[in-house]
Amino acid sequence: MARGVYVTGIDRGDGRQVVELGVMELLTRQVDRVGVFRPLVHDRPDRMFELLRARYRLTQDPDTVYGLDYGTASALQAERGTDELVSRLVESFHRVARDYDVVLVLGTDFAATQLPDELALNARLANECGASVMAVVGGKGQGAESVRAEARNAFRAYEALGCDVMGLVVNRVAADDRDAIAEGLRAQVPAPCYVLPDHPALAAPTVAQVTRALGGTVLLGDDSGLARDALGFVFGGAMLPNLLSALTPGCMVITPGDRADLVVGALAAHSASTPSIAGLVLTMGERPAGSILKLAERLAPGTPVISVAEGSFPTAARLFALEGKLNAATPRKAETALGLFERYVDTAGLVERLSVARGGRVTPMMFEHDLLEQARSLRRRVVLPEGTEERVLRAADVLLRRDVCDLTLLGDPDAIRKKAADLGADLGDAQLIDPAASELRQGFAERYAQLRAHRGATVELAYDVVADVNYFGTLMVDAGLADGMVSGSVHSTAATIRPAFEIIKSTGAARGEKEGDGAARPPAAIVSSVFFMCLADKVLVYGDCAVNPDPDAEQLADIAVQASATAARFGVEPRVAMLSYSTGTSGSGADVDKVREATRLVRASHPELLIEGPIQYDAAVEPSVAATKLPDSEVAGRATVLIFPDLNTGNNTYKAVQRSAGAVAVGPVLQGLRKPVNDLSRGALVQDIVNTVAITAIQAQAAQTAQTPPPAQAATAAQEETSA
Template sequence: MARSVYVAGLGPGGGKSTIALGLAELLSRQVAGIGAFRPLAPAGGMDPILVLLRERYQIDAPTDDMYGVTHAEATALIADGKREELISLIVGRYRDLERRHPAMVVVGSDIGDNGDTDVAFNARLATEFGSVVVAVVDGFGQDSAAIAAELASAYHGLTDHGATVLAAIANRVPPDTSLPELPVPAYAIPEVPAVSAPTVAEVAEALGAIRLAGDDAALDRDVLDFVVGAAHVPILTDHLTDGCLVITPGDRTDLLVAAAAARVAGTAAVAGVVLTLGEQPDPRAMRLVEGLHAGLAVLSVPEDSYATVEASSRIESHPTMASPRKVEAAIGAFESSVDTEGLAARLDVARSARVTPLMFEFDLIDRARADRRHLVLPEGGEERILRAAEILLRRGVADLTLLGNADEIGRRARDLGIDIGNASTVDPATSPWLDEFTERYAQLRRHKGVTLDLARDVVRDVNYFGTMMVHTGRADGMVSGATHTTAATIRPAFEIVKTVPGVSVASSVFFMLLADRVLVYGDCAVNPDPDAHQLADIALSSAETAARFGIEPRVAMLSYSTGTSGAGADVEKVAAATALVRERAPGLLVEGPIQYDAAVDPTVAQTKLPGSAVAGRATVFVFPDLNTGNNTYKAVQRSAGAVAVGPVMQALRRPVNDLSRGATVKDIVNTVAITAIQAAAA
């Protein structure tokens, strides 16, 4: 059983970061904590791949422990004829780290000026580590025949030197690349500009540029092309393209204003402008650019335009935690091109019995991708929704419909440098479905006196329109709430979708991602003061939700009393609800009434409720009322540093989930993945 996978590239570059990220993502769904290692690293170990892997996968090791030796140390040892000593040093450092982690990703290093040296070095280390190898070649700028030959050469070179090759991957390949027949799976990952293209910020840093205008969002845009501005404005505008960086002398304020105007007009989403020769633009022109609110990054460099273009074209971009879009784009490219399920089976790493927060989050993406669903996002023009949509589409989590004016959404996406090309857009005000939705809603709410005219006004609201899409099967689920209140998001679901048969009340849970485990809290968002029957429904729904997401349900019915230690109406309600749960689900582990400390702490449980199968090890916590639940989840979230994923609605016939108005892009991605999984189960 392989505990370690070694990414071996043939020559420098080649996008090993993308492959390492993809493999780390794969392993992180299987084990509670991966490790990462590089045989060679720059002085101080500040290797960008190591830093990225350490931060993203929360690797519990200092960077200094994650590499063998520095490049300088390796060069000195080889020059002294001490190659075996070099190997021994690296292997020793690797073993020290490996002992602390159940699975390892090793990113191979380049040590020589020719491929043979690199292949032999990496094959030897992989063998000493006990690693299986993923061979990687760079297909950028090569034709299909050359890529196939290089991939076959990499495979045979590694196996000839004794390495066990798991798979071979050609990265950054052109479309329709043919791969050679090999004894192991071979994959081709296409060139993805969002991964390889530098950002404006990376260009600025490489050029030592001074920022004259533009916020951090403007600096985060990808640079897909370079346009040298030397002609007059009409000629320049003919050459502007989305993502281009305009390089022009600092005194050409006419071209600066034209680039900003093109961005505002939507004719070209210019990435930024670099002014050369150290010339500062006329302040009046800069005021005009700022007044246009183009969000354009304007940089100044002392060199001339030719030197600036030449230097810019040599910039290499790497995914980092500072550029989450690149990280997600790289993982998306890997997952859409590689048979990850087959690769995971070939790795055959034993899955951890413990579900960590990181495993839980990554498993959400994996499960949603496995049974892809179509979801509607009513807040289509909101920046966080667009950024999340890009990630979701790149990762293949779900098919998406964004509600809103298509031109405005497209313009907003281009302005942000976001690719949502595979998402559909629907404007409720002009949709051909509007008449059908009006009639259906009027029928559903006729008992409330809703007329056709009133129904038309109601279903033009994006949340009602999105819910009607779910109700009519045009979408499998809905996620909203980034800019709407909880009531505005879930009221349409209560009116239109309604609860599943046999359940009296819809409710919600939060997945509480603590440092070492995932707990389920219900109901902390919907029902103010449920009675005993409703509380039993909430408990059963919460247990079902927990099981659906890989958490073994052990249900604690919370109260201020444990067992028979207290009395009162509130305790009796919880006791009655517990009895109902046991009656309706005899096989479910449930305890109540029970206090929180007795539910979560084994030591307290031994004192207060010895012999209980739930006390001290509960995973599902059912709060007696909204006041208690909402305050508790927020207290744990803030005091314990837990991540609260939710609220996740349950017991609706089709999934509709609410976002916090402070939701981050990551929160939105997780909630959409959860909704997709719920839709698949429904």
């Protein structure tokens, strides 16, 4: 029988969707079969379930999610009593529970339900379903003492009704009161209490939601603009200088449609980021002339301009009653909500209280969740040289909302801010640096000239070289001003990794270097790469598919050892398959002999590793084939780390699997460098960039807890010279 987690409250307006989303995030990190049950629903489809289904790729039949609609439930309770209502709902819950490892139950919403004693109903449902309760109390607009009293009463109410209260979340409190409320509750409530401050972006409607609420018509704007949060409203009726002084970041400007001066002035301010606005609402059904709209479109491409029929006063009345909602169409709000939850909730402690055993396999979703959690655990700074690229800015928005790491973006700061504003991306506290104008440029030129003196580099030549964003970013990493770098969404692999070979160098000399846990870190004879291949039901590690064209046996063995360490660092248990066109002793020839020798070298140097080779791909991953070809192997049919004999084979295989099997390929992740620099595919999606930045931050955690390495070995120097 599945274990259930019942998220409920005591009144409406508590913002519990943040908690529901956060709990779902934790559950999907632990198991790959999570069901959802909504006992009572107002309308179908339910917006929260649709958000969970889209975000977590749920395959649950929507018809099984819902118990009863509120009207039917109210009538059933009035006619046949609470026992019959509870019986019907619990029966529906068990139909879901039998198919899933754990079920997230979304409690009633206390909104115009006509159900007497709704809190008691939620408590009874939780008990009858065998679910632990996560209680949520809203604190918006209340003082600290009032919030503490309400939270204590909520805990006592659910505890008195026999509930297993696994935690209490106090949500939407004033930021200045958060610490005082948390401290008071720790002393007064015998259960974990988590206090979340109110976040303006969560309550702010998007421009699209504003448009729907007002029945507006979109005159200008694209999907990115419509997804912006409207963080405030500024009503324009005065002269332009007065309007400009009233503008605030992320506001929507409300002005009569015949005020072309205010329309153009507000959009010009957005274009100059002084400040960036969310968009404009033009009232009274008036629309600017076509020439004005063309100018507006050129001034601020993508920025929404909305026309509404009503005047300013009724428009204002609608707007001030409007509040943003989490749904499948607001992914940025979901990222903000998860960032808030993960920042203020002890997620590790909560997972322990959930008592949900981790599944035996690592699914792609678990892998992605673990990346972000591990990166967040020891914050690092990653530099992104491609600061004006749209996908990079969108990824930066996600990373900052989720509080994963600190970021530095390279490029003209004004251009970066303008592009981010046009996309509705929030760069928060990200550091923006223009390499060409930075005061660091001279020092970096001197450092680069020193490193490359043997190749004839002078400071004058280096001054031009280090203005390149990839060289500048790599030198930031070298100097400790950033902990890692990710590039390649618009640059070639060579342009990304050449500076790393020239400046960062490899760990090849670092014999005896220690990991943070005290384990010896394998020295790298060469720099190589792996891809994390996220298939439908597992994550595999492929290497080397990006760097070394034709490694010899010693280099191939080194790639296998490094790939095993990389896999283990990211939660994939290494079982290594050394791939060839022959399995076992069935074939011979130079190519097979190279793989056989590489396998022997790994076994001799790392007897603890599970490794098989030479072995064909099908025998490595398919148990039925392995049972025929290598029945006694501990790796065959179960391999997780697949090492290809050469770049031609590896690169083509990863792309074939990516395209034909619909796998997500994260990488290439470089291994063996002294400090992490990672490349992106030029076709990388936003989520690919997010994952790669998280991987880089985790690599930086390991690199910075290691001891200072000794001078580079000849093998590293030889590879550097070849690459350079």
